[in-house]
Amino acid sequence: MTIENGCELPDDLYYFVERSQMTWIRVDGGEVRIGLTDPAQTRAGKILHVRVKAPGTQRERGKPIATVESGKWAGPVIAPLTGEVVESNTAVEQDPGLLNTDPYGKGWIVRMRMANPAEVAELLHGPAALARFREILTRDNIRCLRCQG
Amino acid sequence: MSTSEAAARPPDNAGKKILMIMTTGPEEPDKTYAPFYTAALMAAMEIDTTMYFLMHAPELLVKGRAETLPLKKGGNLKMFIDMAQENGVKFFACSESCRDLCEIPEGGLRDGVKMVGSATLADLALEADSVISF
Numbered sequence: 001m002t003i004e005n006g007c008e009l010p011d012d013l014y015y016f017v018e019r020s021q022m023t024w025i026r027v028d029g030g031e032v033r034i035g036l037t038d039p040a041q042t043r044a045g046k047i048l049h050v051r052v053k054a055p056g057t058q059r060e061r062g063k064p065i066a067t068v069e070s071g072k073w074a075g076p077v078i079a080p081l082t083g084e085v086v087e088s089n090t091a092v093e094q095d096p097g098l099l100n101t102d103p104y105g106k107g108w109i110v111r112m113r114m115a116n117p118a119e120v121a122e123l124l125h126g127p128a129a130l131a132r133f134r135e136i137l138t139r140d141n142i143r144c145l146r147c148q149g
Numbered sequence: 150m151s152t153s154e155a156a157a158r159p160p161d162n163a164g165k166k167i168l169m170i171m172t173t174g175p176e177e178p179d180k181t182y183a184p185f186y187t188a189a190l191m192a193a194m195e196i197d198t199t200m201y202f203l204m205h206a207p208e209l210l211v212k213g214r215a216e217t218l219p220l221k222k223g224g225n226l227k228m229f230i231d232m233a234q235e236n237g238v239k240f241f242a243c244s245e246s247c248r249d250l251c252e253i254p255e256g257g258l259r260d261g262v263k264m265v266g267s268a269t270l271a272d273l274a275l276e277a278d279s280v281i282s283f
Binding site: 019020051053054057063064067069071072073074075076 | 158159161186187189190193194195222223224228232235236
């Protein structure tokens, strides 16, 4: 686990960092689990509503898999890989604050079956991911806090 | 997905069209951010979202103007307009309102705004699945 500006960035994860997106991807065989990173939940603020695409939804890379509302930010969570949603986390729809309090655990958003595992090579990982996050955390002056309650 | 889970899930409205008609201008800043926020969210839901600005509303889109409009909730209007555009909301401004009412010089609006006539408003309203007015 690396910590930058108070933000937790687990070393074993892959990351998708483009425009407003800062998501994590955990690869498990032909499937991935996706969620918001600690910097992403911090930048959004207290998350009030989440809607996740239903299981069975086919997504091209770059299409939304969920929407998130925080009062100061409303936007999509983009699919970092092409595939099918096999499970959406209904717990975060019922308790959106899980994205703030446990972004890498109970706050996961969807599980997807990859259509093209070669796309994983396009994600950030390891030192390259860390360098990108350092740049964004400095540029946007992000200092992570865990929003409780 | 079980039948009960499918029944409980809200409908997926991706692909539908919404037109938002915006008439409120800088005279009431706190009435302006919610439409941009809502439009941003709708676009994120893959709803084809268009905002049409008339009367004094085009003044919100004048370059540098949104930054001067503080909001009661904190920050200013610019971040909400930026968010809507980043999410893909389309902006149309009534050319008559811009010229005659708001007196906006040519090139005075922020990038990404298309100046159109009132006939376009009729087209947009009739093509939309729903029209919302602010």
